[in-house]
Amino acid sequence: MSTLSAKGLRKSFGGVVAVDGADLDLHEGxxxxxxxxxxxxxxxxxxxxxGMIKADSGxxxxxxxxxxxxxxxxxxxxxxxxxxxxxxxxxxxxxxENMLVSLRRPRLRDILGxxxxxxxxxxxxxxxxxxxxDHLAGTDARDLSYGQQKLLELAxxxxxxxxxxxxxxxAGGVNPALIDRIGDLVRDLNAEGRxxxxxxxxxxxxxxxxxxxxxxxxGRPIAAGPPAEIQSDPRVLEAYLGV
Amino acid sequence: MPNAxxxxxxxxxxxxxxxxxxxxxxxxxxxxxxxxxxxxxxxGGYLRxxxxxxxxxxxxxxxxxxxxxxTGYVSLGHAAFFGLGxxxxxxxxxxxxxxxxxxxxxxxxxxxxxxxxxxxxAVRARGASFVIVTIAMVTMLSLLAQDMTWLTGGxxxxxxxxxxxxxxxxxxxxxxxxxFTVLLLFALLTWWFIDRSxxxxxxxxxxxxxxxxxxxxxxxxxxxxxxxxxxxxxxxAAGGLYAMWFGNLDPIFVFSLVLGxxxxxxxxxxxxxxxxxxxxxAFVVAPANEYFLTQHGESQLHIILSGALLFVVVLxxxxxxxxxxxxxxxxxRPQSASIREQTQQELHESRGAAT
Ligand SMILES: Nc1ncnc2c1ncn2[C@@H]1O[C@H](COP(=O)(O)OP(=O)(O)OP(=O)(O)O)[C@@H](O)[C@H]1O
Ligand SMILES: [Mg+2]
Numbered sequence: 131m132s133t134l135s136a137k138g139l140r141k142s143f144g145g146v147v148a149v150d151g152a153d154l155d156l157h158e159g160x161x162x163x164x165x166x167x168x169x170x171x172x173x174x175x176x177x178x179x180x181g182m183i184k185a186d187s188g189x190x191x192x193x194x195x196x197x198x199x200x201x202x203x204x205x206x207x208x209x210x211x212x213x214x215x216x217x218x219x220x221x222x223x224x225x226x227e228n229m230l231v232s233l234r235r236p237r238l239r240d241i242l243g244x245x246x247x248x249x250x251x252x253x254x255x256x257x258x259x260x261x262x263x264d265h266l267a268g269t270d271a272r273d274l275s276y277g278q279q280k281l282l283e284l285a286x287x288x289x290x291x292x293x294x295x296x297x298x299x300x301a302g303g304v305n306p307a308l309i310d311r312i313g314d315l316v317r318d319l320n321a322e323g324r325x326x327x328x329x330x331x332x333x334x335x336x337x338x339x340x341x342x343x344x345x346x347x348x349g350r351p352i353a354a355g356p357p358a359e360i361q362s363d364p365r366v367l368e369a370y371l372g373v
Numbered sequence: 374m375p376n377a378x379x380x381x382x383x384x385x386x387x388x389x390x391x392x393x394x395x396x397x398x399x400x401x402x403x404x405x406x407x408x409x410x411x412x413x414x415x416x417g418g419y420l421r422x423x424x425x426x427x428x429x430x431x432x433x434x435x436x437x438x439x440x441x442x443x444t445g446y447v448s449l450g451h452a453a454f455f456g457l458g459x460x461x462x463x464x465x466x467x468x469x470x471x472x473x474x475x476x477x478x479x480x481x482x483x484x485x486x487x488x489x490x491x492x493x494x495a496v497r498a499r500g501a502s503f504v505i506v507t508i509a510m511v512t513m514l515s516l517l518a519q520d521m522t523w524l525t526g527g528x529x530x531x532x533x534x535x536x537x538x539x540x541x542x543x544x545x546x547x548x549x550x551x552x553f554t555v556l557l558l559f560a561l562l563t564w565w566f567i568d569r570s571x572x573x574x575x576x577x578x579x580x581x582x583x584x585x586x587x588x589x590x591x592x593x594x595x596x597x598x599x600x601x602x603x604x605x606x607x608x609x610a611a612g613g614l615y616a617m618w619f620g621n622l623d624p625i626f627v628f629s630l631v632l633g634x635x636x637x638x639x640x641x642x643x644x645x646x647x648x649x650x651x652x653x654x655a656f657v658v659a660p661a662n663e664y665f666l667t668q669h670g671e672s673q674l675h676i677i678l679s680g681a682l683l684f685v686v687v688l689x690x691x692x693x694x695x696x697x698x699x700x701x702x703x704x705x706r707p708q709s710a711s712i713r714e715q716t717q718q719e720l721h722e723s724r725g726a727a728t
Contacts, residue, residue, distance in 0.1 A: 241575070
């Protein structure tokens, strides 16, 4: 079954065509990679799919439901979570408060429920333990290191229990040990049934982590397949090396 | 080694805005008793009047911070809600002939509905644009109140008969001092409740990074409109009490930008992210304001000075005095002193070793 599919997405900023008639089809339960040169439209594609910018044309479906034009929070509640290329956490909120911003279901009872509601705090602590930040629960997010902030961003996304997670350069600006840790975490989460779409420039990480890779160039996919195939695809070499 | 700023209280969910230490609690208790006895110990009618005004301002700045503090949306036009509450209550009594309590409830409802509708449009604007929208809102209502003479009495003002027939001036001041105090307690309780709810976490997330909050599933528009509505309802309630207490509504004052900016100044000066910050700000700024008015009369100087103070607060103490005072206190605490002692001791030892 297809979990995310997009047809004919187009988006231009003034004269720059960022996404140019892109189609996308993600299979459920896989770790998908999205690679491509700088400025090829990967982040713009994320922004369209998550509802953060409106495409000029095209449709987006999530698990069979058309979500084109939905607001980002609605898409989030439909089970899609994302992180940002430049990691974004709420700097003056504590780590625990960061975790409690997102809700699985926006029911009035949950919204007005206290931050001390035991079940929610326990779930949050569980995620913090998994990313290794549980000892920092009471710290302001701005006092964390960049790598810790990236882990917090991922943990906060997981609070909503998304079935599909888009990561925009999870390894960017992060030390090698942490890259391995993030990779392991993604593998574990995938084993639990979550689908991933990962934009990443670190080829070692992409090739070892992803089961399916989509190559983007000038706003549209030019190739797709398993890592071994992609590595030897002449179109990919051309896009990257200009040969 | 962990430094003091990176490791805070171990309690993961603690939002320690209420003071924990015993001396602080006793101090606050004493302050509360003094506050409640104020109408009876205040020497003279003017001070009784000023006391009511100060508590009213505390309600206003606390209500303001339900939007300005949580979401970071700065409204300079909150006087719109105050004036509307005052006029709706006044008109309820004068024109509709309602009992005072019913007129008050009507006033609060009118303001809440107005805020919800206006808010839906206003919160689309962010940052400076939002500020301008709120200014436009209060200016518009001021002009309407001056124009619709048949309903509002126009620039001559609206005379609202007192709530209790034949009550003395002192009795009236005492009555409204307590009514405003009850309203203040309700406002503080609401603030506290929001602060510790998931809803509050969502509002604060909007303040920190609105796009990110949306991406995490926070329905930001609904959250902001709800916050504005609750904040406006309390502001309007204060307006309603003001109408019954003061008895004379001046459209220029109740719908003024000066009144709106006072709320901002008081909330920011005290600290709009702290439960008692806006109240503290009101307790400092409102008396200073009144003192200045009695000494120098109403003048442009007075407006310029409060404007300058707002400027200084925004520039140098954007979080208000509460965190600034906390930092200062921390500097004088024994822990930080002991670090210095240790270094000196080490210095001493190293000197001893050298000789
Ligand atoms: N908000 C915007 N306004 C104007 N132009 C934009 C905007 N967002 C993206 N662009 C342009 O669209 C093109 C695609 O950008 P995008 O960020 O999607 O690329 P990317 O594949 O994520 O690149 P990178 O690998 O460097 O992150 C670029 O030319 C960029 O300058
Ligand atoms: Mg990008």
